[in-house]
Amino acid sequence: METLEEVELCxxxxxxxxxxxxxxxxxxxxxxxLLSSITLVTVVLNLLVIIAISHFRQLHTTTxxxxxSMAVADFLVGFLQMPFHIFQYQGCWYLGDFICAVNNFxxxxxxxxxxxxxxxxxxxxxxxxxxxxxxxTKVTMKRVQLSIYLCWIFSTVHAVWILRDFxxxxxxxxxxxxxxxxxxxxxxxxxxxxxxxxxxxxxxxFLYMRVFVVxxxxxxxxRSHIASVTQQISVAVTALKSEIKAARTVGVLIIAxxxxxxPYYCFTVAAESNLFGPSSADAELWLLYFNSCxxxxxxxxxxxxxxxxxxxxxxxxxxxxxxCEISIL
Numbered sequence: 614m615e616t617l618e619e620v621e622l623c624x625x626x627x628x629x630x631x632x633x634x635x636x637x638x639x640x641x642x643x644x645x646x647l648l649s650s651i652t653l654v655t656v657v658l659n660l661l662v663i664i665a666i667s668h669f670r671q672l673h674t675t676t677x678x679x680x681x682s683m684a685v686a687d688f689l690v691g692f693l694q695m696p697f698h699i700f701q702y703q704g705c706w707y708l709g710d711f712i713c714a715v716n717n718f719x720x721x722x723x724x725x726x727x728x729x730x731x732x733x734x735x736x737x738x739x740x741x742x743x744x745x746x747x748x749x750t751k752v753t754m755k756r757v758q759l760s761i762y763l764c765w766i767f768s769t770v771h772a773v774w775i776l777r778d779f780x781x782x783x784x785x786x787x788x789x790x791x792x793x794x795x796x797x798x799x800x801x802x803x804x805x806x807x808x809x810x811x812x813x814x815x816x817x818x819f820l821y822m823r824v825f826v827v828x829x830x831x832x833x834x835x836r837s838h839i840a841s842v843t844q845q846i847s848v849a850v851t852a853l854k855s856e857i858k859a860a861r862t863v864g865v866l867i868i869a870x871x872x873x874x875x876p877y878y879c880f881t882v883a884a885e886s887n888l889f890g891p892s893s894a895d896a897e898l899w900l901l902y903f904n905s906c907x908x909x910x911x912x913x914x915x916x917x918x919x920x921x922x923x924x925x926x927x928x929x930x931x932x933x934x935x936x937c938e939i940s941i942l
Contacts, residue, residue: 627790652696654691655687661923669922679733683908686730687723687908713783717783727905728870733761736820
């Protein structure tokens with residue numbers, strides 16, 4: 614009986630060790646296989662997005678620069694957050710207090726950056742459709758780069774402020790040896806909920822309501838004049854369809870984010886205390902991270918340039934001289 618208890622402990626030699634979460638061999642195999650597959654797909658697909666947008670010069674647009682920033686955040690979710698949580702799935706943390714602090718800090722950072730990029734992309738699509746003539750002057754590459762820098766800086770400050778006490782003493786909430794637990798106080802939890810969920814939802818919803826109202830009115834106006842100036846209208850309709858398709862794609866990304874994040878934030882609101890650890894909201898947290906896997910999948914189905922880029926990357930044609938000048942669009 615003592616041997617069985619020792620096997621169930623994270624650190625059998627320690628009297629204060631946490632106990633491992635007991636699971637059958639079949640259940641553990643299925644869970645690890647599923648989560649490892651999601652992690653691998655997330656890392657590979659987002660890495661392809663990063664390589665494609667960074668390498669091919671034709672893809673160096675303001676909108677794609679925002680997509681690149683979001684892909685970097687999603688890549689970090691797959692490269693850092695998902696493996697940490699797989700490693701922690703038995704209820705044991707073996708990597709020490711410092712890595713525990715880094716893990717929780719990076720979790721808040723990358724989620725905040727991803728949400729911020731979605732807001733910036735919504736603003737980009739709003740200006741492109743509602744004010745297309747001034748779009749080239751309003752949305753410049755320098756302004757977009759500045760916005761991305763500010764997004765990452767704000768997300769870093771946000772994460773440091775939320776975790777200021779935890780970062781000073783990462784083991785302050787642990788009840789036994791082998792835990793990595795974070796408790797977010799009520800005030801910090803409310804700020805995080807508003808800054809990374811409710812606020813962005815309100816902004817994004819308002820912008821997209823405006824986008825589709827303007828898009829529908831433009832389409833009706835063009836159909837009413839199509840008989841008089843067929844050639845000019847044809848060019849305008851093609852441009853408008855392209856902008857609406859881009860807005861629709863971003864709309865799909867945002868809907869996927871809402872579906873993946875709502876359960877997690879509903880759990881944190883309903884919970885008596887905002888506790889983050891191996892036993893708290895595992896399914897909801899993984900669903901939130903799963904959004905980072907869905908984003909590049911949406912690109913693959915909605916953006917032909919992404920499919921062409923992947924084909925060139927997989928065939929190693931990007932290693933050829935002047936491959937960055939290949940026509941992708």
